[in-house]
Amino acid sequence: xxxxxxxxxxxxxxxxxxxxSTRAQLDKTxxxxxxxxxxxxxxxxxxxxxxxxxELFDKVKLKTLEVTQSETENANNVISEELKKAIELAKDxxxxxxxxxxxxxxxxxxxxxxxxxxxxxxxxxxxLYIPGGTAPLFSTILMLGxxxxxxGCKEIVLCTPPDSEGNVHPxxxxxxxxxxxxxxxxxxxxxxxxxxxxxxxxxxxVYKIFGPGNQFVTKAKELVQQQGVAIDMPAGPSEVLVIxxxxxxxxxxxxxxxxxxxxxxxxxxxxxxxxxxxxxxxxLELEKQLNALPRKEIAAKALENSRTMFFSSVEECVEFSNVxxxxxxxxxxxxxxxxxxxxxxxxxxxxxxxxxxxxxxxxSGTNHTLPTYGYAKNYSGVSLDSxxxxxxxxxxxxxxxxxxGNAIELMAAAEGLQAHKNAVTIRLNTINNLI
Amino acid sequence: xxxxxxxxxxxxxxxxxxxxSTRAQLDKTxxxxxxxxxxxxxxxxxxxxxxxxxELFDKVKLKTLEVTQSETENANNVISEELKKAIELAKDxxxxxxxxxxxxxxxxxxxxxxxxxxxxxxxxxxxLYIPGGTAPLFSTILMLGxxxxxxGCKEIVLCTPPDSEGNVHPxxxxxxxxxxxxxxxxxxxxxxxxxxxxxxxxxxxVYKIFGPGNQFVTKAKELVQQQGVAIDMPAGPSEVLVIxxxxxxxxxxxxxxxxxxxxxxxxxxxxxxxxxxxxxxxxLELEKQLNALPRKEIAAKALENSRTMFFSSVEECVEFSNVxxxxxxxxxxxxxxxxxxxxxxxxxxxxxxxxxxxxxxxxSGTNHTLPTYGYAKNYSGVSLDSxxxxxxxxxxxxxxxxxxGNAIELMAAAEGLQAHKNAVTIRLNTINNLI
Numbered sequence: 001x002x003x004x005x006x007x008x009x010x011x012x013x014x015x016x017x018x019x020x021s022t023r024a025q026l027d028k029t030x031x032x033x034x035x036x037x038x039x040x041x042x043x044x045x046x047x048x049x050x051x052x053x054x055e056l057f058d059k060v061k062l063k064t065l066e067v068t069q070s071e072t073e074n075a076n077n078v079i080s081e082e083l084k085k086a087i088e089l090a091k092d093x094x095x096x097x098x099x100x101x102x103x104x105x106x107x108x109x110x111x112x113x114x115x116x117x118x119x120x121x122x123x124x125x126x127x128l129y130i131p132g133g134t135a136p137l138f139s140t141i142l143m144l145g146x147x148x149x150x151x152g153c154k155e156i157v158l159c160t161p162p163d164s165e166g167n168v169h170p171x172x173x174x175x176x177x178x179x180x181x182x183x184x185x186x187x188x189x190x191x192x193x194x195x196x197x198x199x200x201x202x203x204x205x206v207y208k209i210f211g212p213g214n215q216f217v218t219k220a221k222e223l224v225q226q227q228g229v230a231i232d233m234p235a236g237p238s239e240v241l242v243i244x245x246x247x248x249x250x251x252x253x254x255x256x257x258x259x260x261x262x263x264x265x266x267x268x269x270x271x272x273x274x275x276x277x278x279x280x281x282x283x284l285e286l287e288k289q290l291n292a293l294p295r296k297e298i299a300a301k302a303l304e305n306s307r308t309m310f311f312s313s314v315e316e317c318v319e320f321s322n323v324x325x326x327x328x329x330x331x332x333x334x335x336x337x338x339x340x341x342x343x344x345x346x347x348x349x350x351x352x353x354x355x356x357x358x359x360x361x362x363x364s365g366t367n368h369t370l371p372t373y374g375y376a377k378n379y380s381g382v383s384l385d386s387x388x389x390x391x392x393x394x395x396x397x398x399x400x401x402x403x404x405g406n407a408i409e410l411m412a413a414a415e416g417l418q419a420h421k422n423a424v425t426i427r428l429n430t431i432n433n434l435i
Numbered sequence: 436x437x438x439x440x441x442x443x444x445x446x447x448x449x450x451x452x453x454x455x456s457t458r459a460q461l462d463k464t465x466x467x468x469x470x471x472x473x474x475x476x477x478x479x480x481x482x483x484x485x486x487x488x489x490e491l492f493d494k495v496k497l498k499t500l501e502v503t504q505s506e507t508e509n510a511n512n513v514i515s516e517e518l519k520k521a522i523e524l525a526k527d528x529x530x531x532x533x534x535x536x537x538x539x540x541x542x543x544x545x546x547x548x549x550x551x552x553x554x555x556x557x558x559x560x561x562x563l564y565i566p567g568g569t570a571p572l573f574s575t576i577l578m579l580g581x582x583x584x585x586x587g588c589k590e591i592v593l594c595t596p597p598d599s600e601g602n603v604h605p606x607x608x609x610x611x612x613x614x615x616x617x618x619x620x621x622x623x624x625x626x627x628x629x630x631x632x633x634x635x636x637x638x639x640x641v642y643k644i645f646g647p648g649n650q651f652v653t654k655a656k657e658l659v660q661q662q663g664v665a666i667d668m669p670a671g672p673s674e675v676l677v678i679x680x681x682x683x684x685x686x687x688x689x690x691x692x693x694x695x696x697x698x699x700x701x702x703x704x705x706x707x708x709x710x711x712x713x714x715x716x717x718x719l720e721l722e723k724q725l726n727a728l729p730r731k732e733i734a735a736k737a738l739e740n741s742r743t744m745f746f747s748s749v750e751e752c753v754e755f756s757n758v759x760x761x762x763x764x765x766x767x768x769x770x771x772x773x774x775x776x777x778x779x780x781x782x783x784x785x786x787x788x789x790x791x792x793x794x795x796x797x798x799s800g801t802n803h804t805l806p807t808y809g810y811a812k813n814y815s816g817v818s819l820d821s822x823x824x825x826x827x828x829x830x831x832x833x834x835x836x837x838x839x840g841n842a843i844e845l846m847a848a849a850e851g852l853q854a855h856k857n858a859v860t861i862r863l864n865t866i867n868n869l870i
Contacts, residue, residue, distance in 0.1 A: 083849055086842035093545035093839070100543045101553070108535045110528035110800035118536070121779055123813055135851040171849055207813040226657055226669075230813040234661075249865070255858040262854040294853050336830070343826065344556055351830040356858040359831055362843045365545035366827040378558055378642040378665040380825040390815040391778065392801040395771070395786040396794055404528070407521035408797045414518055414606055416570040418729050419697040423690040423791040430684070 004283050006271065006306040011316075021324040023236060023373050024266055024305060031219040035190045038216075039223060042194035047201045053191040058132075059164045065202040067168060067184040072177050075170035087175060090142055090363035097365030098147045101384035105393075113400025120388040122152030123230075125204060127196035128181070129211035132161035132188055136169035137212070139361065143368050143382065144210045145179035151387035156181050157196060157204055161188020189213075193220035197229045208232070210369070210382065232382055236373025237266040240357055241326035241346075243317045243339070244282070246275045248332035249353050253278070254285030256330055256356055261302035262295040269306045270324065272317045279308055318342045325376040328357050347376045398431050439718050441706065441741040446751075456759040458671060458808050459701055459740065466654040470625045473651075474658060477629035482636045488626040493567075494599045500637040502603060502619040507612050510605035522610060525577055525798035532800030533582045536819035540828075548835025555823040557587030558665075560639060562631035563616070564646035567596035567623055571604035572647070574796065578803050578817065579645045580614035586822035591616050592631060592639055596623020624648075628655035632664045643667070645804070645817065667817055671808025672701040675792055676761035676781075678752045678774070679717070681710045683767035684788050688713070689720030691765055691791055696737035697730040704741040705759065707752045714743055753777045760811040763792050782811045833866050 012020055041049045047065060054062045105117045128144045130137055141158065148156045158181045160168055168186060176184050185203050187195055192203075193213075199205030208230040209221060221231045240260035244253050257269045273279060286303070290296050311317050318339060321329060325345035333339070336351035343349060347370030348360055360366045369382035396404075405424045412420035447455055476484045482500060489497045540552045563579045565572055576593065583591045593616045595603055603621060611619050620638050622630055627638075628648075634640030643665040644656060656666045675695035679688050692704045708714060721738070725731050746752050753774060756764060760780035768774070771786035778784060782805030783795055795801045804817035831839075840859045847855035 083845050086845040089546075089839060089842040090846065093549065093551075096545045097543050097551045100541060106535060108532050108800065110531045111524075114528065114794070114799050116528075116532045116800045118818070119775070124779060137850060139846055139850060222661060225660075228669075228809065230810075251861055251865075252858070255854070255861045258854040259852070259858040262852060289854075289857065293857075294851075299854065340554070340828065344559060345824070346826055348827040348829070351828060354833055354836045354862055355829055355831045356836070356862060358843050358847060358855040358858045359549070359836065359839065360827075360829055361855060362846045363839045364549050364829050364831065364835075365543065365551045366829050371824075374663065375665075376824065376826075378824070380823075381827060383553070383825060383827075385820065385825070388815075389780070389806075389811065389813070390818060390820070391781055391811075392783040392795075392816060392818075393775065393786060394783070394790055394795055394799050394801050396790045396799065398789055400799075401789045401791070401794065404524060404794065404798045407524040408793050410518050410521040411525065411574055411797045412793060415572060415574060416729075417694070417697060419690070419693040419724075419734060420793040420796060422724065422728075423687070423694045423793045426686055426690045427789055427791060430687075 004279055004308050005286050005303050006269070006308045008279065008308045008310070010310045011312055012309065017320055017323045020307065020309070021374065023268060031215055035216055035219045035223060038190040039194045039220060042191050042200065043198045050187050050191055050195060050200060050203070053189065054162065054186065057189055058161050060162055060166045062162060062166050062186055065185050065187060067173060067186065071168070072173050075173035076177070078170040079174045087138070087142070087178065090139070091146060091178065093363055093365035094142050094146045095150065098150050098384050102150070111400065111403045113397040113403055114394070116392065116394045118390045118392050120390050122154070122388055123208050124153065125155040125206040126153045126387060127157045127159065127206035127209045129192055129209065129213055129217060130158060130160040130172060131213050131217070132163065136171045138171040138175040139368065140211060141172065141175040141179060145176065145181055147367070147382065147384050148387050149180050151384055153387055155204060155206070157206055158184045159187045159192035159196060159203065160184070162186040190216040190220035193217060193224055197224040197227060210386070232369060232386060233371055233379045234373070234375055236375070237268065238263045239268040239326055239372055240328040240330060241270040241272060241321050241324055242330040242332055243321060244271065244273045244278050244332040245314060246278065247334035248278060250278060250281035251285045252353055252356070253282050253332050254289050257286065258289055258293065258299050259356070259358055260328070261299035261306070262293060265298055265301040267302040269302065270326065271308045272311065272320055274311055274314045274317055276310060279310065321346070325374045327370045327372045327376060330355070330357060345377045347371045347381050401427050402431060439714055439743050440721050440738050441704070441743045443714065443743045443745070445745045446747055447744065452755055452758045455742065455744070456809065458703060461671065466650055470651055470654045470658060473625040474629045474655060477626050477635065478633045485622050485626055485630060485635060485638070488624065489597065489621065492624055493596050495597055495601045497597060497601050497621055500620050500622060502608060502621065506603070507608050510608035511612070513605040514609045519609070522573070522577070522613065525574070526581060526613065528798055528800035529577050529581045530585065533585050533819045537585070546835065546838045548832040548838055549829070551827065551829045553825045553827050555825050557589070557823055558643050559588065560590040560641040561588045561822060562592045562594065562641035562644045564627055564644065564648055564652060565593060565595040565607060566648050566652070567598065571606045573606040573610040574803065575646060576607065576610040576614060580611065580616055582802070582817065582819045583822050584615050586819055588822055590639060590641070592641055593619045594622045594627035594631060594638065595619070597621040625651040625655035628652060628659055632659040632662060645821070667804060667821060668806055668814045669808070669810055672703065673698045674703040674761055674807055675763040675765060676705040676707060676756050676759055677765040677767055678756060679706065679708045679713050679767040680749060681713065682769035683713060685713060685716035686720045687788055687791070688717050688767050689724050692721065693724055693728065693734050694791070694793055695763070696734035696741070697728060700733055700736040702737040704737065705761065706743045707746065707755055709746055709749045709752055711745060714745065756781070760809045762805045762807045762811060765790070765792060780812045782806045782816050836862050837866060
């Protein structure tokens with residue numbers, strides 16, 4: 001097991017765990033100027049700037065920015081029936097799970113006559129960014145479009161870069177149409193984020209922007225967040241941590257590690273185990289499976305930045321995972337459920353040998369937009385919550401204000417806020433016919 | 436009604452509504468350098484920097500940064516029994532409402548053999564900032580400390596500036612102790628936000644920072660959010676919009692407007708009505724009540740920046756309110772409940788003539804940390820959700836992966852992610868004894 005492909009650490013001292021959990025440094029300062037220039041140009045020149053950037057970055061002279069009805073219809077004819085059925089199955093599961101997150105208002109009478117409740121209202125206008133490139137990430141449209149629809153968002157805009165022919169991949173068009181996206185625009189990169197933030201003649205302004213992207217997109221989202229628009233969450237490279245014990249299946253573990261590693265050279269995969277034989281077996285499988293992959297160079301490079309951690313006890317395995325706070329946590333164990341209560345920091349958890357990350361990436365029903373880069377310590381993944389505002393309501397009866405009025409008066413006075421007190425006093429006096 | 440204290444607009448054209456909803460411009464660029472300097476200094480010199488800034492900004496040479504046990508005990512003796520009882524009543528209501536927001540995991544079987552659920556786990560370490568100054572905002576400690584405790588946050592740190600004697604107001608100490616804050620530090624301003632972001636010898640590093648503050652605190656929160664720590668929400672001056680119809684009580688309405696106006700000269704209060712006589716009566720009451728206020732100069736100044744909007748129909752009143760997206764929305768009407776389904780953008784809604792904003796500010800049970808500055812379009816107020824991460828879990832049985840495996844394989848292949856497909860194929864093959 002000394003021939004581990006990933007760097008191997010045995011029982012590292014606890015005070016090194018934080019360091020062993022650090023992700024690759026992202027150099028974001030360099031991007032600031034470039035992205036700021038793009039943001040400002042789109043803010044000022046709107047559609048004209050988007051056409052210009054399409055020519056510059058996507059190498060295409062677009063006729064229109066919006067996808068036409070006939071383009072969508074054509075996509076419908078191009079996608080195979082079996083892929084449509086697969087997408088339909090995924091859609092059903094994602095819809096089922098996210099619909100279960102709906103919260104009906106429950107009236108709580110906190111004191112007699114004082115009723116409080118929350119009501120979820122969909123964010124009116126949301127924007128989804130879907131990257132282009134070689135792989136058409138239509139699964140992300142399901143993950144963002146479905147909860148947006150379930151939440152009741154009225155306007156759902158999708159921006160995605162066109163290819164050099166000016167086309168958008170049919171799988172993206174088909175899926176966007178299926179989930180009920182209201183408008184699809186051929187705009188990519190930081191300029192897409194700008195367009196949805198400020199609005200242009202073609203691209204509507206939205207209140208919240210979702211979706212993955214390259215470093216320009218990520219930087220743009222970070223910057224526009226300071227300008228009034230909300231974003232799903234801060235982003236970083238994708239990652240998985242697998243805790244494997246002696247009941248794990250090494251070939252499954254290797255396949256899961258590779259499915260993360262193929263995402264990009266900056267992906268991070270961590271194997272944590274309390275069984276040295278697991279390390280050996282997984283490494284053998286890694287070598288075997290890696291060679292058969294079309295994206296093997298990317299995956300091999302990602303593995304170089306990755307780590308295997310051995311701990312003598314399974315408790316330490318989980319404890320380390322909580323310090324690392326992985327986006328995806330796979331518990332490769334027949335006793336996976338015993339781990340649940342010990343997990344404090346993770347984006348999404350996959351329990352047992354048959355719950356591969358791919359299941360959650362595509363079709364089990366959970367969302368695949370998850371906190372990376374240690375953000376699982378303080379952020380949740382995307383869910384129905386991400387697409388609603390929970391507005392609180394309260395209704396006090398005469399009895400209600402009589403029951404809590406005096407407490408409010410005392411507290412307001414103690415905070416030196418006389419007008420806050422008056423608003424209660426004037427009501428109590430009226431009720432008591434004192435004025 | 437032409438003598439309205441607040442600027443009056445009658446049936447303004449719909450295309451002016453956005454402009455009429457703009458808040459005062461916040462000049463944030465100037466602060467950038469100052470706050471960045473403070474952040475860097477605290478990051479580097481830790482406690483030493485905090486002592487230095489206490490001397491510079493709070494005009495006090497502190498002996499220790501942490502509040503001692505005896506200071507807390509002393510506070511307990513100083514606070515009157517009746518104020519303690521008032522705080523206790525508020526605490527009970529806030530606890531009751533926020534506890535009702537707890538979400539027990541519900542297992543959803545999206546497809547036979549595919550189980551998905553969410554589990555809420557408290558953010559391990561949170562920091563609360565409570566401003567100093569003339570008014571000790573102990574109510575905010577209830578609003579942040581109680582849900583933190585209900586959520587199961589393990590470490591709850593509170594930072595608040597000391598006075599020039601090096602003391603913290605006893606109401607703050609009493610309340611912090613009551614709700615179970617684990618550590619209270621005498622640190623104010625941007626340096627407090629820095630301390631909780633980076634950690635110092637005395638102030639622990641936290642994962643999420645909550646609480647109001649001046650422009651330095653707000654800027655610091657905005658900046659550290661880009662460095663890994665989460666914040667409650669972006670901040671702006673407080674505001675209320677009152678929709679009053681002919682069934683409103685004008686003296687109550689005036690009292691509510693003033694309770695918002697006394698917060699600060701930058702507070703914004705908006706009266707919206709479909710009844711011209713309401714304008715006249717509320718203005719008379721405003722003048723009468725304003726003169727009796729200790730903070731009347733602040734309130735008068737705030738009223739100058741404020742607006743009265745008259746619309747012929749009540750529908751337009753609500754529609755304008757949705758464009759404005761107020762932090763607090765009071766429906767001063769005996770028919771308030773008829774408005775509920777039309778409200779799309781608001782932080783917290785107060786229904787009927789007896790539901791004054793002060794009730795929600797202190798004791799009804801709802802949270803008073805709410806989205807300002809139009810952020811009610813895309814952000815919720817603070818709730819139990821703000822203090823937890825909702826981790827998704829999934830468990831697939833052999834049957835589960837057999838039911839959805841093929842769909843995953845097809846989708847992964849269509850996205851060009853072969854290793855994602857392999858992770859499924861290798862499991863299906865094993866189940867089918869093909870290898």
